[in-house]
Amino acid sequence: MAADHLSPKFAALADPTRRAILARLALGESSVTELAEPFDMSMPAISKHLKVLEHAGLIARGREAQWRPCRIEPQALKDVNEWLEEYRRLWEQRLDRLEDYLRKLQSKAPKEKKRGRKK
Amino acid sequence: MAADHLSPKFAALADPTRRAILARLALGESSVTELAEPFDMSMPAISKHLKVLEHAGLIARGREAQWRPCRIEPQALKDVNEWLEEYRRLWEQRLDRLEDYLRKLQSKAPKEKKRGRKK
DNA sequence: AGGTTAAATAACCTTTCGGTTAAATACAGA
DNA sequence: TCTGTATTTAACCGAAAGGTTATTTAACCT
Numbered sequence: 001m002a003a004d005h006l007s008p009k010f011a012a013l014a015d016p017t018r019r020a021i022l023a024r025l026a027l028g029e030s031s032v033t034e035l036a037e038p039f040d041m042s043m044p045a046i047s048k049h050l051k052v053l054e055h056a057g058l059i060a061r062g063r064e065a066q067w068r069p070c071r072i073e074p075q076a077l078k079d080v081n082e083w084l085e086e087y088r089r090l091w092e093q094r095l096d097r098l099e100d101y102l103r104k105l106q107s108k109a110p111k112e113k114k115r116g117r118k119k
Numbered sequence: 120m121a122a123d124h125l126s127p128k129f130a131a132l133a134d135p136t137r138r139a140i141l142a143r144l145a146l147g148e149s150s151v152t153e154l155a156e157p158f159d160m161s162m163p164a165i166s167k168h169l170k171v172l173e174h175a176g177l178i179a180r181g182r183e184a185q186w187r188p189c190r191i192e193p194q195a196l197k198d199v200n201e202w203l204e205e206y207r208r209l210w211e212q213r214l215d216r217l218e219d220y221l222r223k224l225q226s227k228a229p230k231e232k233k234r235g236r237k238k
Numbered sequence: 239a240g241g242t243t244a245a246a247t248a249a250c251c252t253t254t255c256g257g258t259t260a261a262a263t264a265c266a267g268a
Numbered sequence: 269t270c271t272g273t274a275t276t277t278a279a280c281c282g283a284a285a286g287g288t289t290a291t292t293t294a295a296c297c298t
Binding site for chain 3: 272273280287292294296
């Protein structure tokens, strides 16, 4: 157990073409040809991208006649999110510090009012 | 503007060694040698991993005498989180459907009680 | 100045990635 | 059964990834 399922997911997401494909699939199922349409790229290239996404668990594919409709697999993104969650406090903490800083600036502001502003 | 800052971040996260380094840095600053210690890997290899993380904006490095302490840059992870947010409804939606399904199962359950259970 | 420690760089190697074109496969429909 | 349409597979290519060892740089400490 505990194989590294995250690496292939991150690797799949590291390509803008594949992220664009995911964005498209977030709107609904689509065939390979439809998915390929926006890109200036050969069909085999798209086919390879889809295979990468599939192996990462980010998409799944059905079969309808000669079409192989693709759909997004949200669970895979949820897995990524769960990894990220471990770090959430880090950026929220930093945000808190920024808020503290801004609050301090604001409480100082009245004193500063007397000074002229640089043109 | 609008350069692709996400690809290098995802690419950096696609390696388990680098994710382990990040996990370590989430606990606090660390020198390169300290970071290298848990891995069965040469120092230059670690050095390269750190460079990848740095270029992705995931870590930053200081200078203290002959040490180059590394620290995590939470903002980069926040950026990844923001990308992921666009898809959140997808997995939450699916979870809702599962909950609906389980609720239906439960309301059906009393009827099922009368049947014997398979051994 | 000389020696030690911390880290980066250079040069190299093998594997993987992202693309190509050409050929093969799978199915639908006349 | 032949033809067109959708998609994959095969073979190839150059570039990038991830590792190595050997060398270099940088800063500290006598």
